[in-house]
Amino acid sequence: MTAAEILSVAAFLEGDHAQAFPSFGSERMGAPVIAFCRVDDKEIRLREPVMTPDALIVQDPTLLHQVDLFSGLDTKGYLLINTTRRYRDLGLGDFVTKFPPHHICTVAASEWAVEFIGKPLPNAAMLGAFSAITRRVKLDSVQAAIRQKFPGELGDKNAAAAGKAYNTIRTN
Amino acid sequence: MLRQMEGSHAVAEAIALCRPEVICAYPITPQTHIVERLSELVQEGEIGNCQYINVESEFAALSVAIGASAAGARAYTATSSQGLLFMTEAVYNASGLGLPIVMTIGNRAIGAPINIWNDHSDSMALRDAGWIQLYAETNQDAVDLHIQAFRLAEQLSVPVMVCEDGFILTHAYERVDMPDLNQVQAYLPPFEPVQILDPADPVTIGAMVGPEAFAEVRYLAHHKHLQAVEVIPQLASEFAKIFGRDSGGLIQQYRSEDAETVIVALGSVVGTIRDVVDEMRDDGVSIGAVKVISFRPFPMLALRAALENAKRVIVVEKAFADGLGGIAVNSVRMALRGLTTPIYTIIAGLGGRAITKASLLRAFGEATRDELDDPHFLDLNWTVIDHELARAKEKRRSGPIAENVLRDLGLVGGKPV
Numbered sequence: 001m002t003a004a005e006i007l008s009v010a011a012f013l014e015g016d017h018a019q020a021f022p023s024f025g026s027e028r029m030g031a032p033v034i035a036f037c038r039v040d041d042k043e044i045r046l047r048e049p050v051m052t053p054d055a056l057i058v059q060d061p062t063l064l065h066q067v068d069l070f071s072g073l074d075t076k077g078y079l080l081i082n083t084t085r086r087y088r089d090l091g092l093g094d095f096v097t098k099f100p101p102h103h104i105c106t107v108a109a110s111e112w113a114v115e116f117i118g119k120p121l122p123n124a125a126m127l128g129a130f131s132a133i134t135r136r137v138k139l140d141s142v143q144a145a146i147r148q149k150f151p152g153e154l155g156d157k158n159a160a161a162a163g164k165a166y167n168t169i170r171t172n
Numbered sequence: 173m174l175r176q177m178e179g180s181h182a183v184a185e186a187i188a189l190c191r192p193e194v195i196c197a198y199p200i201t202p203q204t205h206i207v208e209r210l211s212e213l214v215q216e217g218e219i220g221n222c223q224y225i226n227v228e229s230e231f232a233a234l235s236v237a238i239g240a241s242a243a244g245a246r247a248y249t250a251t252s253s254q255g256l257l258f259m260t261e262a263v264y265n266a267s268g269l270g271l272p273i274v275m276t277i278g279n280r281a282i283g284a285p286i287n288i289w290n291d292h293s294d295s296m297a298l299r300d301a302g303w304i305q306l307y308a309e310t311n312q313d314a315v316d317l318h319i320q321a322f323r324l325a326e327q328l329s330v331p332v333m334v335c336e337d338g339f340i341l342t343h344a345y346e347r348v349d350m351p352d353l354n355q356v357q358a359y360l361p362p363f364e365p366v367q368i369l370d371p372a373d374p375v376t377i378g379a380m381v382g383p384e385a386f387a388e389v390r391y392l393a394h395h396k397h398l399q400a401v402e403v404i405p406q407l408a409s410e411f412a413k414i415f416g417r418d419s420g421g422l423i424q425q426y427r428s429e430d431a432e433t434v435i436v437a438l439g440s441v442v443g444t445i446r447d448v449v450d451e452m453r454d455d456g457v458s459i460g461a462v463k464v465i466s467f468r469p470f471p472m473l474a475l476r477a478a479l480e481n482a483k484r485v486i487v488v489e490k491a492f493a494d495g496l497g498g499i500a501v502n503s504v505r506m507a508l509r510g511l512t513t514p515i516y517t518i519i520a521g522l523g524g525r526a527i528t529k530a531s532l533l534r535a536f537g538e539a540t541r542d543e544l545d546d547p548h549f550l551d552l553n554w555t556v557i558d559h560e561l562a563r564a565k566e567k568r569r570s571g572p573i574a575e576n577v578l579r580d581l582g583l584v585g586g587k588p589v
Contacts, residue, residue, distance in 0.1 A: 001343075005178070008345045012176035021344040045443035047340050048528045 002149070003057065003123040004035035007130070009145035010137040011039040019044045032063055039136065055134055057126050058082060059109075064090055075099055078134050082109040082122045105133055107165055116161040117154070128162030132169035139166045175350050179311040179341045180205030182348045183276060186315040188213045189356040190274075190322045192248040193363075194240035196225045196233040200255040201288050202338035203278030207250055230255040234262035234275070241271040242377050244368040246322065250276035252338055256294045257282065260301070267302025267393065269377055270367070272325035272332075274318065275303075279439070279490075280338040281523040285574040289524020290338040292439065292490040296499050298333075302393055304400055305468040306420070307438040308336040311348050316419035317465070319351065320407050322360055327403060329366045330396050335467075337440040337490075339524065351415055359414050397469040404466050422471035425478055427453060428460025433540050434482040435461040436475075436504055441488060441520070441527050448532045457540060467500065475507040484514045486539050488532075490521040497547035514542065520550035556580045 001022045008020035020037040036050040055078035058069060064081075073079065075098040083106050087096045096104050107129040109122030117124075124146050131139045142162050147155035175182075184206050187195075195214065197207035214224040223240075227233045230251050237247040251259065256277060266273050277295045281287040295305060306321060308314035314336045321332040336342060367377055381389050401422065408420035418424075426446055428434045435445050442463045452459045462478050464471065479485055485508070487501040498517035505515060516539050521527045531551050538544040559580050563570045570576070578584045 005345045009176045012174075012347060017347055018176060019344060019346045021340065044346070045446045046529065047440050047444045049526050051528070 001033060001035040003059065003127055004037040006123065006142070006145045006149055007037045007127055007137065008039070009148060010127070010131075010141040011037075013141045013144055014137060016041055017044050023049055032060075032067060053077060055080070055130065055136075057130060059122055059126060061085070061090060064092070070095070077103065078130075079104045080126060080129050080133065081106050082126055084108045084111060102133065105129060105169055107169070109161075109165060112161045112164050116157045116164065124158035124161040125165035128165035129169050131162075132166045139163065142166075173350050173352070175348055176345060177311075177348055177350075178205065179314060179336065179344050179346070180278075181209050182311050182350065183314050183318060183336070183342075184209035184213065185350060186318045187248055187274075187276075188219045189351060189353055190248075190319060190360055191220050191246065191357075192222055192274075193245035194223045194225065194237065194247045195219075196227050196236040196240070196247070196249045198227050198230050198233045198251070198255065200230070200252045201278075202280055202290070202342045203250045203252045203255075203276060205342060206276055206278065230259040231262055234259040234266060234273070237273045237275075238262060238266050238269065238271055241266070241273050241365075242269070242367070242369050244363070244365045244370075246326075246363045247271075247273045248275070249273070250278065252278040253280035253282055253288075253294045256298060260298065263298055263301045263303065265378075266331045270329040270393075270396075272322075272329050272363075272365075274321045274325055275331065275333050276318070277333050277335040278338040278342045279335050287523040288338075290340050290490070291522045291524070292335070293522075295333060295335045296491040299468055299499070302330075303468065304330055304332040304397070304466065306332065306334050306466055307464065308334065308341060309440055309442045309463060311336075311341055311344065311346050312417075313419060313465075314341060315348055315350065316411065316415070316417070319356055319359060320404075320411055320420045323407055324400065324403060326363050326365075327407075328396050328400055330393075330400065335439065340440045349417070355414050359411060400466075401469045401471060401473075404469075420465060422464075422466045422474045423478060424463040424465060426461040426463065428462050428478060428482075430458070430481075431460030432458040432483040433460075433486065433536070434479055434484075435459070435486045435488060435536065436464060436479070436500070437461065437488040438464050438467055438500060439490070441490070444527060444529060445488065445532065448529050448536060451529070451533065452536065457537075459536065459540065464500070467503070470503045470507070472507045475504065479504075479508060479513070480511060482513060484516065484539060484542070486516045486518060486536060486544075488518045488520055488527075490519075492517075492519045492522075492547065501547075515546075516544050517547040518544075518550055519547055525551065553581075 004020035008018035011018035016039050018039045023034045038044050052072040056073050058081045061083040087093050109125035110120040112125045113121050127142045131142050143159040146158045214222050233249045237249045240247040281291045282293040306317045317334045321334050325332045405421050445461050449461050489498050489500045501517045
């Protein structure tokens with residue numbers, strides 16, 4: 001949910017309308033959570049869940065074969081997965097060939113989070129990667145939104161993780 | 173100032189700008205973020221002279237608010253679902269005593285079966301408890317309606333519930349134009365109670381009233397609601413002057429003036445309905461919508477004027493009366509009494525079921541061809557219902573319905589018995 005919130009703030013900072021909201025499952029720590037974010041240049045009135053996303057960010061790859069994550073994702077869409085493994089090792093080798101290569105990426109977000117923040121919280125790096133592959137929001141806006149959410153040193157560290165993800169993907 | 177923020181935090185900050193003097197709080201999902209944020213704001217000294225009182229239950233939350241209001245303090249609380257039911261006796265007392273308390277309802281279903289998600293069963297259960305009920309479509313609405321709610325409550329000495337959809341609004345981050353303190357203070361004068369507990373000038377608030385006067389006291393409460401019908405639009409136009417936007421009022425029309433089919437709804441689903449109306453209009457369907465903002469008092473004349481030229485009316489609502497159908501629709505029928513306009517009811521969004529554009533398009537389409545059943549339960553899974561009915565018919569000890577249905581759906585282990 002925090003990632004959806006930060007993305008909505010980043011879009012807001014660029015003058016867009018944005019809506020971020022969760023779909024909570026069970027009320028317990030560690031339960032799978034889906035969160036949604038819509039961005040538009042006009043007011044967003046729709047309140048239904050996002051069922052056909054333009055981009056899908058998978059924070060926890062252990063969910064890949066637990067939940068049907070890809071049902072609404074068009075093959076023209078974007079797919080980002082937080083993992084250090086290869087698509088083939090995730091069982092997605094054939095699946096990802098349907099997408100334009102520059103629309104998909106794996107992100108070592110948890111590893112970078114440990115490096116920069118000291119905890120495996122992948123939000124910032126995933127959003128940096130999202131900015132890099134979709135170009136829907138600028139890295140600057142993502143970093144500003146991160147600093148707004150986490151003032152001080154924590155914000156700087158998260159912003160650095162986002163920057164690392166962004167630069168790694170843009171130079172690859 | 174435009175900000176991107178969570179609905180609950182936007183409401184908390186709006187409440188803070190209204191400078192309540194007593195906030196009583198007991199947490200319950202999905203309103204908890206509101207009172208959590210308010211506790212921080214009080215702690216940080218952001219709300220002036222405000223007492224934040226943690227209580228042991230919802231019953232205590234409203235009871236303390238009643239005491240505070242009777243002592244002349246601007247009092248606020250918030251709740252949801254079973255929390256509202258648990259304070260029911262105090263809900264009637266607050267209105268019966270004419271105490272201008274403002275309470276947020278983060279709308280949530282009522283159990284059993286236990287469910288934390290959104291519908292309108294909670295506030296609809298207490299629709300006739302003497303409180304004014306205002307329903308928010310967006311978080312901007314929620315902010316603006318709370319500010320108007322204090323003004324309305326204190327002007328008429330009647331309590332007001334501001335109802336906002338749990339999760340859909342309370343947990344949504346969206347753009348909100350947050351007013352500043354000067355604007356709110358220009359709109360909302362300091363609380364001047366019509367009755368106050370003052371040792372120097374003692375009165376009894378809550379006298380026992382027998383058959384000789386009870387009906388008159390109750391009629392005066394009815395009269396207050398009739399006054400509110402007049403006052404609510406006035407407060408909305410004063411609000412527009414100071415804050416620069418249209419917000420509040422009794423109803424709001426959307427492309428309905430010349431529409432053959434008019435949808436009536438409350439709360440956040442109106443946003444989705446606006447999108448559906450636009451799509452159907454693009455396809456040449458004559459359709460529009462009316463948002464009911466004030467459900468109590470019910471805007472009889474305004475709604476009748478908005479609906480009297482329609483060929484059919486469809487009420488979309490997130491609560492229902494078992495064995496009967498819709499709840500809000502009965503008030504709509506009352507507003508249209510004497511007319512022969514067909515009125516359909518769509519029961520939708522129960523217990524957090526997503527209300528999708530696709531489902532509304534289908535149902536509205538059927539209604540415009542006069543093919544919709546009434547009441548219509550949107551997106552029901554008939555396979556599951558038929559299984560359970562067959563099971564119950566087959567044997568006496570067919571087991572708990574909720575668990576049977578979950579098993580049928582594969583959501584809990586094992587096969588249904």
